[in-house]
Ligand SMILES: [Fe+2]
């Protein structure tokens with residue numbers, strides 16, 4: 002068993018991850034409609050990944066002899082004006098998940114719930130990667146606007162530069 006306040010916060014995050022999965026499916030649909038099937042695939046996998054995160058919370062609650070409780074999903078953003086709009090919404094969604102995770106860590110630390118702290122470590126790492134991945138994609142999309150495809154090719158070349166000693 003866990004303190005009630007922590008159980009509720011973990012359960013909320015279980016539902017937040019399901020909401021994130023829902024939001025990414027809506028983003029996939031935007032790209033499918035546009036015919037950008039690669040981006041659609043990326044977002045469908047992103048959605049599955051969020052579902053996988055939700056299930057980690059589910060399993061953790063069960064392991065700690067608590068019961069996951071499903072909440073209603075809200076309608077995600079379904080209309081976007083551009084790929085960049087979708088990507089920027091993704092990054093801000095990830096940033097808000099990061100602050101939810103940090104708040105959970107703070108609460109677990111206050112309550113001296115060490116098992117929960119150790120469980121949450123994985124999510125701290127994951128959020129760093131998620132934010133970086135969207136920042137990188139946004140940079141590449143902006144690079145196309147800035148200097149076209151050749152600019153991106155140059156960027157790839159420069160990434161290979163090594164210090165000559
Ligand atoms: Fe997640």
Ligand SMILES: [Fe+2]
Pocket residue numbers: 021051095098131
């Ligand atoms: Fe995520």
